[in-house]
Amino acid sequence: MFVRTLAAAALALTLGLPAQALDLSQMTEEERQIFREEVRAYLMDNPQVIMDAVRVLEERQAAAQAQADLNLVSENAADLFDDGYSFVGGNPDGDITLVEFLDYRCSFCKRAHGEVAKLLESDGNIRLIVKEFPILGDQSLLASRFAVATKQIAGDAAYKGVNDALMEMTGDVSMRTLRRMASTFGLDADAIEAHMDSEAVTDEIRRTRALAQRLQITGTPTFVLKDELLRGFLPFDEMQALVDEKRG
Structure with missing residues (x-):
């Protein structure tokens, strides 16, 4: 799911569209193939996008864990x-x-x-x-x-x-x-x-x-x-x- 979302966001950036404008479930097989090629080309040209996305995900997970720990300490x-x-x-x-x-x-x-x-x-x-x-x-x-x-x-x-x-x-x-x-x-x-x-x-x-x-x-x-x-x-x-x- 994370990779699929990342791919959609990458393609949206390529086309200058908001990510939510892409509905993958409604694509034809030909549109999916074009989609895959566009995403691959974008990520090959901009590999830092993946690392940036992973970093943001890790930061959000760390923040969520820290808040969960604060709650646990308070409750106990x-x-x-x-x-x-x-x-x-x-x-x-x-x-x-x-x-x-x-x-x-x-x-x-x-x-x-x-x-x-x-x-x-x-x-x-x-x-x-x-x-x-x-x-x-x-x-x-x-x-x-x-x-x-x-x-x-x-x-x-x-x-x-x-x-x-x-x-x-x-x-x-x-x-x-x-x-x-x-x-x-x-x-x-x-x-x-x-x-x-x-x-x-x-x-x-x-x-x-x-x-x-x-x-x-x-x-x-x-x-x-x-x-x-x-x-x-x-x-x-x-x-x-x-x-x-x-x-x-």
């Missing part, structure tokens, strides 16, 4: 920014909020972790909300259950330490390595392990997954900065520029 603002259970870090009273959906087995999340930490340290006025979104298999889910259980049992400070450690972790995630991590932080490994499969932990992860589905998030890391969805890894400089833009 309460669950994004004030769900009552997600970890809140950075400056809790900051003038702008950054939400991150993460998976501890995601290599790009691990790269983003340092960039986000640098942003929080250099800016000092950003509120960070972390959403546990394990999507990369059993080890991802095990790590998230451990992190959420730590938060629910031992509080936000313990969660922050565990979150950092899990992001820096390079080996496989197992209950043995998680218990060792808990002991390193002086946490009650038995209590945390016993709580990992609780309904409270399951419900938090389930609610975050439902939120991600509503937001059409399929990969990590995904960020929400104020009112905008940002899909994928972003380096520090780009994040800071976006923060400055949102403040402006």
